[in-house]
Amino acid sequence: MSLLTPDAGLLFWMILSFGIVFVILSKYGFPVIIKAVEQRKEYIDQSLESARQANEQLAGIQAESEKILAQAREQQNEILKQALVEKEQIISEAHQKASAEAHLQVEEATRHIREEKEKAIREVRTEIADLSVAIAEKVMKEKISRTDEQEKIINGLLDNVSFSKS
Amino acid sequence: MNRIKNKYLFWFTFLLLACIGAPINAATTGDEPGKVDVQDIVFSHIRDAYTWHITEWNGKEISIPLPVLVRSEERGWDMFLSSHLHHGNVHHNYYVAGEGEHAGKVVEKNSRGEEVKPLDLSLTKNAVGLLLSCGILLFIVLRTARWYKKHPYEAPGGFTGLMEMAVMYINEGVVKEGIGKEYKPFSSYLLTVFFFILINNLIGIIPIFPGGANVTGNIAVTAVLAGCTFLAVNLFATKEYWKEIFWPNAPLFLKLPLPIMPFVEFFGILTKPFALMIRLFANIMAGHTIILALTCLIFITASMGVAINGTMTVVSVLFTVFMNCLELLVACLQAYIFTLLSANYIGLAKVRE
Numbered sequence: 001m002s003l004l005t006p007d008a009g010l011l012f013w014m015i016l017s018f019g020i021v022f023v024i025l026s027k028y029g030f031p032v033i034i035k036a037v038e039q040r041k042e043y044i045d046q047s048l049e050s051a052r053q054a055n056e057q058l059a060g061i062q063a064e065s066e067k068i069l070a071q072a073r074e075q076q077n078e079i080l081k082q083a084l085v086e087k088e089q090i091i092s093e094a095h096q097k098a099s100a101e102a103h104l105q106v107e108e109a110t111r112h113i114r115e116e117k118e119k120a121i122r123e124v125r126t127e128i129a130d131l132s133v134a135i136a137e138k139v140m141k142e143k144i145s146r147t148d149e150q151e152k153i154i155n156g157l158l159d160n161v162s163f164s165k166s
Numbered sequence: 167m168n169r170i171k172n173k174y175l176f177w178f179t180f181l182l183l184a185c186i187g188a189p190i191n192a193a194t195t196g197d198e199p200g201k202v203d204v205q206d207i208v209f210s211h212i213r214d215a216y217t218w219h220i221t222e223w224n225g226k227e228i229s230i231p232l233p234v235l236v237r238s239e240e241r242g243w244d245m246f247l248s249s250h251l252h253h254g255n256v257h258h259n260y261y262v263a264g265e266g267e268h269a270g271k272v273v274e275k276n277s278r279g280e281e282v283k284p285l286d287l288s289l290t291k292n293a294v295g296l297l298l299s300c301g302i303l304l305f306i307v308l309r310t311a312r313w314y315k316k317h318p319y320e321a322p323g324g325f326t327g328l329m330e331m332a333v334m335y336i337n338e339g340v341v342k343e344g345i346g347k348e349y350k351p352f353s354s355y356l357l358t359v360f361f362f363i364l365i366n367n368l369i370g371i372i373p374i375f376p377g378g379a380n381v382t383g384n385i386a387v388t389a390v391l392a393g394c395t396f397l398a399v400n401l402f403a404t405k406e407y408w409k410e411i412f413w414p415n416a417p418l419f420l421k422l423p424l425p426i427m428p429f430v431e432f433f434g435i436l437t438k439p440f441a442l443m444i445r446l447f448a449n450i451m452a453g454h455t456i457i458l459a460l461t462c463l464i465f466i467t468a469s470m471g472v473a474i475n476g477t478m479t480v481v482s483v484l485f486t487v488f489m490n491c492l493e494l495l496v497a498c499l500q501a502y503i504f505t506l507l508s509a510n511y512i513g514l515a516k517v518r519e
Contacts, residue, residue, distance in 0.1 A: 006386035013293040014390040026354035029307040036314035
């Protein structure tokens with residue numbers, strides 16, 4: 001039965017030591033540990049949250065950059081298309097211009113040629129007239145007697161010439 | 167593979183030989199081979215002692231004398247080492263009573279020649295073991311707490327990590343679960359109780375000097391622990407708790423002429439901590455008793471011949487190993503159960519409408 005009767009001395013030491021241990025540990029022991037662990041947990045949670053936010057931001061930035069890239073590509077395409085159109089326009093314009101110029105030049109040339117021809121014809125005519133006058137002079141000097149006959153021939157010749165030329 | 171098997175076989179044979187050899191030596195060097203007072207060996211361990219007996223070497227007892235602190239009604243305080251009282255010696259009229267009401271305790275022969283028991287605050291074996299484990303507990307917990315102060319926002323490893331795991335598990339899994347929302351003021355107390363019981367249980371299992379004191383297997387220690395839980399439950403109880411005890415929700419005839427139900431409920435207040443006290447005390451004491459009894463089996467059978475003694479030694483060692491493993495489990499389990507039940511009792515006293 002002595003096992004079941006608490007001993008006064010041990011009871012005293014137990015109350016004393018357990019009390020001291022309890023007071024010390026509840027002041028400097030367990031609350032410090034629990035507080036530190038909880039603070040660390042909070043810190044980790046915060047870090048995770050900020051990491052998640054940063055990730056989200058990064059994803060947003062990526063999406064935006066992709067959008068910008070797509071926009072740029074579209075713009076580029078549009079510019080290229082426009083350039084193509086403009087090129088064709090320019091080429092066709094140039095074509096038109098060139099053909100018009102060529103046409104003009106050809107006309108000018110024909111006009112010039114015609115003018116030259118007429119000028120030449122006129123020159124030839126005066127030359128021929130001079131020549132025929134000279135011929136007539138010579139003919140008249142040599143065979144004045146047969147005047148009528150000669151004039152007939154000359155006129156005949158002259159008419160022939162002018163007819164064929166005009 | 168073969169070599170590993172051989173290695174195991176070697177160690178097994180070695181242990182077997184050691185087992186058989188040891189008791190023969192013990193039997194031949196003892197004063198009276200074959201006469202082993204098992205009850206005395208077991209009870210002298212289970213109960214308290216004024217000296218810390220370590221071992222016996224060549225017939226010479228090696229033990230640490232502990233201070234005896236007594237207060238006599240006639241002569242006041244007195245303090246001396248327990249070595250003065252060895253072998254029935256009388257010192258300052260104090261001696262250890264051989265038999266009677268105070269057997270094994272320091273008693274005083276007063277001026278009228280009567281044997282009276284003085285107020286005995288001696289640092290007995292259990293008291294010293296208690297102080298030792300309190301020191302270890304303080305060292306461990308304060309060192310862990312200091313680590314956190316030095317390393318804010320860091321995760322610990324090694325022993326500190328183990329401590330963190332245990333502290334947080336008890337705090338969140340036992341205290342918070344048992345008490346509920348208002349658990350914070352009690353978490354320090356319950357954590358202290360848990361680690362206090364755990365450290366004392368574990369040190370109690372160690373068979374050599376600094377350990378081996380039967381601290382948590384002593385009723386005075388468990389009584390103080392249960393008393394603290396009793397105070398924690400009843401000092402901070404809510405009105406609803408007291409109403410349920412003195413005016414429970416039961417038929418009127420059970421309450422009015424004869425307060426049967428209030429009496430039963432009131433008795434329940436006392437039985438809960440009483441059960442806590444007895445459970446821890448009985449579990450640890452029984453564990454120590456069984457291990458000691460199994461070890462004594464070797465010395466009991468020493469006189470029965472080498473064959474019986476040898477086989478019993480092997481059986482005893484195997485059983486002791488098994489019991490030690492079991493006690494390791496019980497040490498953790500009892501600390502856990504005490505904390506869990508304390509938390510639940512406190513939680514029950516925190517009822518709200």
